[in-house]
Amino acid sequence: QKEVEQDPGPLSVPEGAIVSLNCTYSNSAFQYFMWYRQYSRKGPELLMYTYSSGNKEDGRFTAQVDKSSKYISLFIRDSQPSDSATYLCAMSGGQGGSEKLVFGKGTKLTVNP
């Protein structure tokens, strides 16, 4: 089983839709969970950061972590064409408190006007 799994999509939605992105993971030691946004041939840009289980909201974005199910989600409300990008989940805090980020493959999102 891969350490972090993420459906690569692509995902295409109309403007204004609610978008749900998610990742599953196998390493129960992960403690820190992040979502990054990446535009083509650019660096990952941090969107959301969550420690352990729970929800976090920032504007139109909500991140959820369910450690019991080893499942994390990112919700985007009122999606905009400018949200079109690849969304990467990442996590850390694995073996021995490792700080390396382990990434999912990314989900490519297109929001159509």
Next chain:
Amino acid sequence: EPEVTQTPSHQVTQMGQEVILRCVPISNHLYFYWYRQILGQKVEFLVSFYNNEISEKSEIFDDQFSVERPDGSNFTLKIRSTKLEDSAMYFCASRPGQGTDTQYFGPGTRLTVL
């Protein structure tokens, strides 16, 4: 807003040549990282660096790779003898310090090995 910068944005080299990729982390950050992303694949961890020494490295980071912080601002990745399979985007990242695992990424250097 402070950001991580990387140079060059694109580097083309011949197989077997040495390359140095440069990064300027965010000022006052203490932890530094290199990742790479082969086209169409996941972002992969290479190495972490703290207090002028490597704190963790991946299996990818073999003897052909080295990192250095030659002064108070730059952080470099050297690849001694490049191979075709080293072609990838290389990202530098930095983190402030204790209390957060949040890493901030630079725009990347696209390395093409011919």
